[in-house]
Amino acid sequence: MAAVSVAAEWQLLYNRYYRKPEIYPMQWKHVDLSRNKVACAPFGGPIAVIRDDSKIVQLYAESALRKLRIFNSAGVQISETVWKNPGGRLIGMSWTDDQILVFVTQDGTVYQYNIHSELIEPNLSMGKECFDHSVVECVFWGNGLVCINEANQLFCIPDFKNPKPCKLADPNLEEFPLCAAVIEPQYTMSGNVEVLLGVDDHVLLVEEDGVQQVGIGVGPLQKMVVSRNGKLLASFTHDGRLLVMSTDFSKIIFEYSCESALPPEQLAWCGMDSVLLYWDDMLLMVGPYGDPVRYVYDEPIMLIPECDGVRILSNTSMEFLQRVPDSTVSIFKIGSTLPAALLYDALDHFDRRSAKADENLRLIHSSLPEAVEACIDAAGHEFDVSRQRTLLRAASYGQAFSSHFQRDRFQEMCKTLRVLNAVRNYDIGIPLSIQQYKLLTPSVLVGRLINAHQHVVALRISEYLGMNQEVVIMHWACAKITASLAIPDVTLLEILLDKLKICKSISYAAVAAHADKSGRRKLAAMLVEHEPRSSKQVPLLLSIGEEDTALTKATESGDTDLVYLVLFNIWQKRPPLELFGMIQARTLARDLFISYARCCKHDFLTDFFLSTGQLQEVSFLLWKESWELAKNPMASKGSPLHGPRIKLIEKAQSLFVETKEHTFESKAAEEHAKLLRIQHDLEVATKQAIFVDSSISDTIRTCIVLGNHRAAMKVRTEFKVSEKRWYWLKVFALATIRDWDALEKFSKEKRPPIGYRPFVESCIDADEKGEALKYIPKLADPRERAEAYARIGMAKEAADAASQAKDGELLGRLKLSFAQNAAASSIFDTLRDRLSFQGVS
Template sequence: MAAVAVAVAAEWQLLHDRYYRKVEIYSMQWGRMDLARHRVACAPFGGPIAAIRDDSKIVQLYAESARRKLHIFNSAGVPLASAAWDRPGGRLVGMAWTDDQSLVCVVQDGTVYFYNLRAELSAPQFSLGKECFEQGVVECVFWGNGMICLTEDRQIFCVPDFKNPKPCKLADPGIEEYPLCVAVIEPQYTMSGNVEVLLGVDDYVLAVEEDGVQQLGIGVGPLQKMAVSHNGKYLATFTHDGRLLVITTDFSRIISEYNCEADENLRLIRSSLPEAVEACIDAAGHEFDVSRQRTLLRSASYGRAFCSHFSQDRDRFQEMCKTLRVLNSVRNHEIGIPLSIQQYKVLTAPVLIGRLVNANHHLVALRISEYLNLNPEVVLMHWACSKITASPAMQDAALLEILLDKVPLLLSIGEEDTALLKATESGDTDLVYLVLFHIWQKKPALDFFGTINARPLARDLFITYARFYKHEFLKDFFLSTGRLQVG
């Protein structure tokens, strides 16, 4: 046990006053894929991965075709789709996923293409304009549903929203050399409501907007990398001399500075029981390994017994168990959506279910909907539509038979009698009980009795249940069917 604890502790690395670790969630299923030879785009929230051989690099072709292919995988590296890359317009210079999981591809002449999860061209292509076509695009930076691009003449163009693509030119940054690094503050986090582009130049940063350029952070650089926080308030930067700085995006103050080669003191661990229980629950939520989740939750459960705070309120513990059950189901490599708990909270369960549906994981989506007490109608309707779309050669009668074979779908469209017939024919008692309880709640008692009396299996299961839990209701059933005489 001590050896296991040491091994787990050794996985964590101290950075400033926080510990971090890298967790291997999947052993990637994509075979001999060499990422160093490819341009790769990973969707957020455990979304798909797109990869295409990087034509800016000279690579040796082994047993593969010289013709490039666009490959799409799930987060476990399971292939979802592929298509030959035959887009005109020069070299591919930018590729990223949008919030609604469309793949955006930008080529050198400023043409923008969209692909869906099946590697098919989806939304209409558009151009970034004449100047981009003439100057050539050399780099793109993307955010949720927009992007900026830099041209060879060091001009910046912006598409604030892919759903309404209207390219606009930002102010001329007036630089002679290409910037060391580029970052973007999204429009919703700027005072002007427009995108703000940060360019690392010499020992300072230029903030470029549509109507002007501002010089910030003089003396802070040269900066090698920049990353803006999700709320747009902070900027993490890595300097040429190995310092990691966290700065407010207006460069008014440095939040923290960390020398990557310095020694740091270990944090003191708080030992009070309520905090320890809270920490175990939180840690379980952040853990991807199921066995460790169980260990942490067992520890929290044991600690709760000695903690008056948690004896009064079990909601948080139970909610975490429910959340982890959902997360573990979609993290399975067959589904391949390795969401963290923070991502799940931001994404929300209905959006996750929508993504499962779009990826044709209808059964998982249905089970999660039922588990979380969400309306499964959207899942069932999408499943039915996908069956119809995927079966163009099938006769309508045969297709209808397949659709009506799904008991939950029948219940959702009000076909209770057919649902009961299908359930009893299957011999699955759980399925029969599901239909019985559904009809019981919806129909008047006499109608319900008449329905089940014609189905021996349904009738017998009802009698068994009512004998233990609904004596008076069972008496009413016997009276209505003439099995019990009033004397």
């Protein structure tokens, strides 16, 4: 009996069965589809209802205010708002793939609302041409929109995720098109939307960069609708024929002559197998073969195409018209003797304790796995829970006698049906079929549930399917903060923490950011304390003005990037002294600040050291700054930049004086300033940039080379240069300018404190052997004399001096230096032999 009653509800279209079960009796009251504009979202989505202002209607007891109301698919109201109609008459409304409700008004303004009837700013405009020439018609698809204005121009928003209106090619029409349809970008060769316009006896295909004429002779067409896969076009002609063609118009798949030439109010695809036409009281389902199926309605309906059928909305009910799945046909078709039907029948006999159950099982023993699979599949396609249960019991009964069936399949179906039954509940009102659920995916379903604030169901589904619950908890927390303005911060914090602890990886910082955005800064500060990740915690603390806490957390983390982030943030917002006070006790922050400022911000660093009493550090900074000033390319030839340099060094010296432990630095700074001043004066006098930043010795040497002996003596006196150093400098300076007379005169002023060796070396280095001979005899040490003679190539004199020194080792070295001279080598050998004979080594 059960099988007969199930199949009795089906209608046969050629060789395919269709069924139209009622999913919900609608829960709403006083909603008349004929008096309203209605937009229904696919995948069991919400229904938007707004009074149709193009019709004269009696208001009954309802308010004169025009309201936008949003219901779930069971007619349970989710939200409402007053529609103020600011942009003229409402032309079109539809839901996007992301369940955003889009309105297009006469002036080309596009309004977007979420499922809670909240306006999403900013509004969009289709452009000036739509404002000047009113919008007349709109065609929507998944995430896009095409509208046509009075000037027969087409404008498009290809994707509401990145809403940039663009104008399509001008079709140059004198009259408004009879009908319009859209081929979605995902199904076109170009990847751009293609618009089909019914014009006269043909169709115009309009793209962004061109218009072409197609389907010549098929029209005039009154209605057009493209199939879900973009390959077929169903159309209704002026003479009452239904034409189904390929979208490239290369062939007509089939045609059907209707009884009326009056175009249907609605034309829709039912999956890919049939087309629905709806007139005032009749719904006609036409397939490629066989007689059509007629359904009669005594109230207005609305067709909502789905991937596997059509939902039919009326004032009182929500139905789902779909092709009966093959697995369901195999079980419930009247007279079916297929294995699945026999297995289902066997369960019935088993429940009645009939021996026929065993007989049925023996008949289908070899086909038992296929029968079990069919029962599981059929259960998935059922909306009736008791029938799901019976089919699954039949599958389970068959499984007990089959060892070859994959048992995971049964568990997966049970899981899927539990999820589907949960969301099909009246309060949730999402009547997904199993095919729609698989196409939509569980993650998107959970996303839609949380957007509808069905957080409990979303959390249970996420937990049940092993999905990440963090998204649900986060959204719930943010929604709770927004909706709980009257609850004190401390109380709300406890409520939030109780749920947030469910997920270990939850971002407390993100929830705190939402609290701050909602104007609850104290709550945000308390929440962010629970964020374990400093990288998320610190930026948020800064955004809510908790700089001191942020600096503490950043330094505790040891992350130098975070510390710098806080430092720069405070630097921009607060006076320097406050920054200095905050970092003084925090070693890491202080050291990083000093390190950065030492490279880039000397002024700030100077202020910091002064504020903390570190005078010696200021002194070193000033001294370094003076050297940086020296690198300026303008600091040459008596440059006025030397003045500020000298002042910086003098200032550094005065600060060193105040710190008793830096006596050496104080003296060094004083002498540096004095030397710079002298060098600056010398550069001004000589007009040569050769003095500044040279040493005292180089300054003296340069003065002598330039012949300015008075200046050299002044530098010597100022810096108390020792007599030995003075002699060394003057000897080599005179040799550099080859003033041999002055050098000789200088050697005779008095006995040189450095001896005559520097005189000899300076002459030899200048390759003046004759001048060197003036001083070699005056060398007191015979070894020095021997080496000096050897350097100027006088072998005999070198040998004599070496023999006086009685140094055999020296004789050996000198012999090597005269290796090319046989006579000289002989002299050294003779002397070495003599020394050896005398016992002198």
